Every structure is written in C-alpha cells, then in structure tokens.
Amino acid sequence: MRQSIRFAVGVLALGAVLAFVGGSTAWASGVEIQEQGQGVANAFAGAQAVSEDPSTVWWNPAGMTRIKRHAVAVTGSAIWARGDFKDEGSFRAPGIAFTGEAGETDEVIPVGSLYGVYSLNKCVKLGLGINAPFGLVTDWGETWVGRYHGTRSALTTININPSVAWRVHRNLSVAVGFNAMWAKAELGNMIDFGALAQAPQTLDGKVEVDGHGWGFGGNIGLLWEPTTCTRVGLHYRSRVKHKLEGEADFTVPGPAQPISIKTGRFIDGDATAEITMPDQVGLGIAHDFGRKWTVLASVVWTGWSCFEELRVKFANPVEPDAVSPLEWKDTWRVALGAIYRPSPCWRLRIGTQ
Numbered sequence: 001m002r003q004s005i006r007f008a009v010g011v012l013a014l015g016a017v018l019a020f021v022g023g024s025t026a027w028a029s030g031v032e033i034q035e036q037g038q039g040v041a042n043a044f045a046g047a048q049a050v051s052e053d054p055s056t057v058w059w060n061p062a063g064m065t066r067i068k069r070h071a072v073a074v075t076g077s078a079i080w081a082r083g084d085f086k087d088e089g090s091f092r093a094p095g096i097a098f099t100g101e102a103g104e105t106d107e108v109i110p111v112g113s114l115y116g117v118y119s120l121n122k123c124v125k126l127g128l129g130i131n132a133p134f135g136l137v138t139d140w141g142e143t144w145v146g147r148y149h150g151t152r153s154a155l156t157t158i159n160i161n162p163s164v165a166w167r168v169h170r171n172l173s174v175a176v177g178f179n180a181m182w183a184k185a186e187l188g189n190m191i192d193f194g195a196l197a198q199a200p201q202t203l204d205g206k207v208e209v210d211g212h213g214w215g216f217g218g219n220i221g222l223l224w225e226p227t228t229c230t231r232v233g234l235h236y237r238s239r240v241k242h243k244l245e246g247e248a249d250f251t252v253p254g255p256a257q258p259i260s261i262k263t264g265r266f267i268d269g270d271a272t273a274e275i276t277m278p279d280q281v282g283l284g285i286a287h288d289f290g291r292k293w294t295v296l297a298s299v300v301w302t303g304w305s306c307f308e309e310l311r312v313k314f315a316n317p318v319e320p321d322a323v324s325p326l327e328w329k330d331t332w333r334v335a336l337g338a339i340y341r342p343s344p345c346w347r348l349r350i351g352t353q
Contacts, residue, residue, distance in 0.1 A: 030278075031134045036131055037113070038075065039059075042296060042337030043352055045297055046294075046297055048063075048234065049231040049232055049233035049285055050284070050296060051231065052066075053073050054127070055129075057115045057177075060223060060233040063233060064165040065167040069119055070118055070119055071116070072115070072117075073116075074114055079109040080108055081105070081138070085102055085104065085145070085146065086102055087102055096200060098145045100147055102144065103144030103146060105138040105140050109137055111132050113129070115128070116128045122167070126164055127161075127165065128161070128163075132157055132158055133157055133277070134183075134277055147204070148190050150189050152186065152187075155185050158181070161179050161180075163177030164177075165221075175223075177218060178218055179218060180215075182212065182214050183213060183214075183244065184211070185209075185212075185244055187210070191266070192204065206251045207248060207250045209248045219236060229289075230285070232284070233286075235284075238279050239306060240276065241275075242274065242276070243274050244274070246270070248268060250266045250267065250268055265316070265318055266319075269316045270315035271312055278304050278305075279306075280301065280302045281300070283299050293340055293341075296336065296339070297337075298335050299335075300335075304329060309324060310324045311323045335352065336352055336353075337350060337351025
C-alpha cells in the first residue's frame with residue numbers, strides 16, 4: 001500500500017537528469033539555475049573573478065570593489081525544459097507490467113534577476129541580489145506509465161542576498177553576504193486504488209501536495225588581483241535548509257471511498273517536508289590580454305549529496321510518510337571561456353563547460 005502512494009518528489013531527480021535547461025546547464029547542475037547575469041554566453045567561466053557587472057553580487061560579492069559607481073542590472077531568461085520517457089519494460093511485480101502512455105514533459109520556465117551595487121566609497125561597496133537560484137517544472141500528465149511515481153512537480157525559489165565588500169589592500173578584497181531563500185514545491189502523483197482490491201491499475205485516484213517555507217544561509221568571497229591583468233576569485237555559498245509546510249489534497253474515486261473510511265487514510269490535511277539546497281565553492285580566474293581579450297576559467301564544487309531523500313510527513317497519524325530516495329552525489333563543474341571587445345560598446349563571448 002505504501003508503494004502505491006509514493007509522491008512525485010522522485011520526478012525532481014528524474015527531471016534534473018532530463019533537463020539540460022536553456023542549453024547551458026550541464027546535467028551535473030541538478031535543479032540549479034545558472035543563468036545569473038550576462039555570462040551565459042561564456043558558460044559563466046571565471047564568473048568568480050571577472051567582476052565586470054553587478055551580477056558579481058551572486059558569483060562573488062568581493063568583485064563589487066571593481067565597480068566604481070552605483071550600478072543596477074536586470075536580467076531575464078527563458079529556460080526550455082523538455083524530456084521524453086520511453087518505456088522499455090517497467091513492471092510493478094513479476095509478470096505484471098505498468099500500463100500507460102510513454103509520456104513527455106515540455107515546459108518553458110521564465111527566470112529573472114535583479115542586482116544592485118551601491119558605492120559608499122572607493123573601498124566599501126554594498127550589494128543586493130534578488131534571483132531564483134534553483135527551480136524546475138516537469139508535467140508528465142495523469143496517464144503516463146510512471147503516473148504512480150509522479151505527474152507534476154514544480155520547485156520554485158526566490159533568494160534575497162544583501163552583501164558588503166571591502167578592499168582591505170590594493171590587490172585584495174573580501175566580502176560577506178546573508179541569504180534569505182523562499183522555496184515552494186508542488187508535487188503530485190496518481191494512486192492505484194485498484195491494487196488494494198487485487199485489480200491493479202483499474203481504479204486511479206490522485207494526491208497533490210504543495211508547501212512553502214523560508215530558509216537562511218550565508219556566503220563569503222575573496223578577490224585577489226596579483227597584477228593589473230589577472231584576477232583570482234574564491235566564493236563559498238552555504239547550504240540552506242527549508243522546512244516546507246502546506247497541504248495534501250487527495251482525490252478518492254467513489255468505489256474506493258469505503259477504503260478511506262475504514263482505514264482513516266487518504267484524507268485531506270496538513271503536510272510538511274524538509275529540503276536542503278546545496279552548498280557550493282567556486283574558484284575563478286580572469287586574465288586580460290590587452291584591452292580586447294579576457295581569458296576565463298573556473299571550477300565549481302556543489303554538495304548535492306545533501307539530497308539523500310525527500311520525505312513528506314502528514315498530520316494524519318495513520319498516513320505513513322511518503323519517502324523518495326534520491327542519493328545524489330557531489331559534482332564538479334569546469335568551465336573555460338573568453339571575452340573579445342572589438343570596440344568599447346561591444347562584447348563577444350564564447351565558452352564551454
């Protein structure tokens with residue numbers, strides 16, 4: 001019975017594998033949204049060191065000391081997340097195959113951000129970033145073969161990140177920031193009530209869970225400029241733990257109502273879940289070859305191993321927890337890129353990761 005009501009949180013893991021969103025996010029990025037600032041064309045190589053616009057508030061706030069005046073940047077992206085599922089043999093038990101359609105998800109996700117830098121003086125800068133660092137939407141429909149594991153999953157985050165940077169020496173800057181992150185998750189799957197009457201996949205109901213909550217963390221950055229042409233940036237962003245609180249909405253078909261009445265299960269009520277967004281360490285290098293060329297490189301470690309499982313707990317004491325094992329692994333991302341300036345008004349970018 002427990003197996004028949006597993007929630008769609010597993011689809012977040014599946015969707016992360018399927019969605020190389022926007023063409024610039026590698027599979028190893030999970031549900032991270034890298035599209036922060038104008039560095040997308042050079043794969044965000046050297047983003048911790050290049051420090052040429054207010055989006056450095058996100059990548060490494062120590063880079064704010066290179067911005068001489070007050071500055072604001074507003075960015076926008078559209079992420080296309082598309083996936084196809086082809087069933088090559090799925091069985092709920094030996095000799096009993098799952099039935100349903102092959103399934104596909106095709107979602108366009110708008111993403112925006114706002115960054116600002118306020119110059120107190122030559123050595124002290126204040127910054128503010130508002131962005132969406134993590135997110136994903138998958139919608140497989142209610143008739144696909146994996147409907148008992150997930151139908152629709154949506155993860156939305158909004159992060160508010162004030163920070164301050166200080167040039168402690170002519171070639172060394174440090175920064176510290178605070179993060180307040182709001183997260184919302186919508187999860188749903190079908191319930192095989194037919195299996196409870198020894199007639200699997202003949203009577204479907206469904207459950208939808210949504211929850212939201214705040215989490216808090218911090219970040220620190222360092223920018224070292226050993227020469228006027230070379231910059232090295234190091235940035236750490238902490239984990240952010242959320243406790244999402246919301247509601248579970250069950251849809252029980254008429255013939256299955258006696259099961260709900262008898263067991264006290266499948267009743268609408270409160271639900272909670274805990275989810276932790278990973279910590280991250282990024283090291284970036286930028287080197288200028290004259291005024292026209294800048295070569296960029298970076299390496300980023302992300303602690304995805306915090307995604308061990310996602311457990312939904314119900315206020316209803318007779319409803320067992322819905323657990324999706326995730327067991328993600330930590331990842332490394334390496335990026336290389338370059339910026340070419342044919343004139344003071346133009347930037348041409350190239351990069352790979």
